[in-house]
Amino acid sequence: MAGDFPDDLRYTESDEWVRVEGGEAVSGISAFASEQLGDVVYLQLPEVGKRYGRTEVFGEIESVKAVSDLFCPLSGEVIAVNEELDATPGLVNEEPYGRGWIARIRLENPAEAESLLEAAAYAQNTTERH
Amino acid sequence: MxxxxxxxxxxxxxxxxxxxxxxxxxxxxxxxxxxxxxxxxxxxxxxxxxHMGEFRITGSGAVAAIDRLVTNDVVGLQPGKIRYSPMCYPEGGIVDDLLVYRFHDHLMMVVNASNIDKDFDWIQSHLPDSVRIVNVSDDxxxxxxxxxxxxxxxxxxxxxxxxxxxxxxxxxxxxxxxxxxxxxxxxxxxxxxxxxxxxxxxxxxxxxxxxxxxxxxxxxxxxxxxxxxxxxAGLMLYGNDIDETTTPLEAGLGWTVKFGTDNFIGRGVLERQKAEGVRRRMVAVRMEDRGIPRPHFEIRADETRRGELTSGTYSPTFECGIGLAYVDTAIAKPGTRVDVVIRNHKHPAQIMRKPMYKREGA
CATH class of the missing domain: 3.30.1360.120 (Probable tRNA modification gtpase trme; domain 1)
Structure with a gap:
């Protein structure tokens, strides 16, 4: 799973991914992060309708071992969260880029996405942290 | 390294x-x-x-010497039997919790990996010349x-x-x-x-x-x-749930402290604590919502701080957060409702009978 970083996504150094779709972005955590965390058992999801700045803490993700903050990858208003994660948080481990998505954000500044890492650069970044 | x-x-x-x-x-x-x-x-x-530590103890008087170091009874231990015991400081705090194996011609002590050197020095400094201890952990x-x-x-x-x-x-x-x-x-x-x-x-x-x-x-x-x-299973981890600042009686390990005829190190303090009653006690805690308790999280009852988690995790068997905590004796009764403070938010929890998990037939 580690090293599984789809090319059509952008990544943060704090291990979120985003898929920009026009003026909106879908985000989650990378396969690298979900593997490092281990079995995810609970997520405190961002608040729908609330505006978060880039790198602001907008939720928490709890695995058996530990809790970590979720950081907002791009500035904007959270317009939806993945409520399926309430009942099945393990989707973050099973399908981090699919059914394990976390939030949909209406972007304040779509150009901000250009500053995020591309897949190859993010893969390099995770290698250095292994 | x-x-x-x-x-x-x-x-x-x-x-x-x-x-x-x-x-x-x-x-x-x-x-x-x-x-x-x-x-x-x-x-x-x-x-x-x-990674666990093993010591081999031999020589004349080995059984009596180890018996004096641990709170449980070793003199009455038959060859082929094993005993779990805390080993205490004179002040009643715990040096380590360990197993003593009795064999016909020697004893084996099994200690926590993090305490191997500390335990070895402590035990060796309390043995008479006739008793020999060898650290066989690497073998x-x-x-x-x-x-x-x-x-x-x-x-x-x-x-x-x-x-x-x-x-x-x-x-x-x-x-x-x-x-x-x-x-x-x-x-x-x-x-x-x-x-x-x-x-x-x-x-x-x-x-x-x-x-x-x-x-x-x-x-x-x-x-x-x-x-x-x-x-x-409600089992303690040294360094989390017990250490030199906690006593076996506070930890609910009273069953391992044998006051009988045994003059073990720490006896005086523990006898007094038993007579006066402990002020805090280790309990099991089970969350009633999705929160997951972690070490050092605060326990409140009636909006007042009454204790602290020492271990906490997600329980795969019960599918909720569980933990071990020291709480004021007054709220230690199973069934008592408390709150666990998780990152500034109160989450409802209940004091449980320990151990929470017991296998069938046990």
Whole structure:
């Protein structure tokens, strides 16, 4: 799973991914992060309708071992969260880029996405942290 | 630089995630904590515990000398039997919690990996000249097989009649082609055995058992699941739940403190504490919402701080957060409603009877 970083996504150094779709972005955590965390058992999801700045803490993700903050990858208003994660948080481990998505954000500044890492650069970044 | 156990290569080959623990590179997980936890509860798991410390104690007066160092009774321990005991400072705090094995001509003490040097120095400084202690930790590998299928499976790998080895009893015998000490002990809340082996035999035994046991559900288990298993079973972890600032009576280990005729180190303080009653007590805690308690989180009752978590995790068996905590004796009764403060938010929880998990028939 580690090293599984789809090319059509952008990544943060704090291990979120985003898929920009026009003026909106879908985000989650990378396969690298979900593997490092281990079995995810609970997520405190961002608040729908609330505006978060880039790198602001907008939720928490709890695995058996530990809790970590979720950081907002791009500035904007959270317009939806993945409520399926309430009942099945393990989707973050099973399908981090699919059914394990976390939030949909209406972007304040779509150009901000250009500053995020591309897949190859993010893969390099995770290698250095292994 | 961390030490490697004799099973390091096996862990690497099975793609375990290795982390530094008590000076050793140890597997924290192989496939996932929840899956490994369930394997032990439903079938069985195999653990590398070679980081644990072992001391061999010999000489005239060895039994009496060790008896004076630990709170439990060693004098009355028959050869082939094992006792769990705290070892205390004169002030009543705990040096370590350990196992004492009695054999015909010597004792073996099994101590926590993080305490090997401290314990060795402490014990050695309290032994008479006639008694000798040798740290045999580096010459001892330890493999545990735990779970409801452990006896049935291991019986097919040994000539020893395992049904004749009772709980907390040990025999010398051969297992999967290697000789060592076989004891019915563990740290999971399940039935199971621990195998003390020569380091050079460890990988052969590990490979043989895993190879033959996989079809029966045997899985390698890392320290992550070891922690969730022991917490459900209400077993303490030194450094988290007990240490030099806590006494066995506060920790609910009163059953291991034998005041009888035994003049052990720490007796005076513990006798006084028993007579006066403890002010705080270790309890099990179970969350009533999705919150997960972690060490040092505060426990409140009636908006007042009344205690603190010492261990906490997600319980794969109960599918909620659980923990161990010291609380004021007044709120220690099972069924008491409390709040756990998780990152500035109160989450409802209940004090539970310990252990929360008890296997069927135990």
């Amino acid at each position: 961390e030490q490697k156990t004799p099973l390091y290569e096996e862990h690497v080959n099975s793609h375990a995630r290795l982390v530094p623990f008590a000076g050793f590179l140890m597997p924290i997980q192989y496939t996932g904590i929840i899956e490994e936890h369930r394997a032990v509860r439903d079938a069985m798991g195999i653990f590398d515990l070679s 001892t590998a330890l493999i545990a097989v735990q779970g409801p299928r452990a006896q049935m499976f291991l019986q097919s790998q040994t000539d020893v009649d395992l049904s004749s080895v009772g709980y907390y009893e040990a025999v010398v015998g051969s297992m999967a082609g290697a000789s060592g000490v076989i004891s019915r002990t563990g740290y999971t809340g399940e039935d199971g055995f621990e195998l003390y082996l020569r380091p050079e035999d460890a990988s052969g035994v590990w490979e043989t058992l895993l190879g033959r046991g996989t079809s029966l559900g045997l899985k390698p288990i890392g320290l992550g699941a070891r922690d969730t298993l022991r917490l459900e």
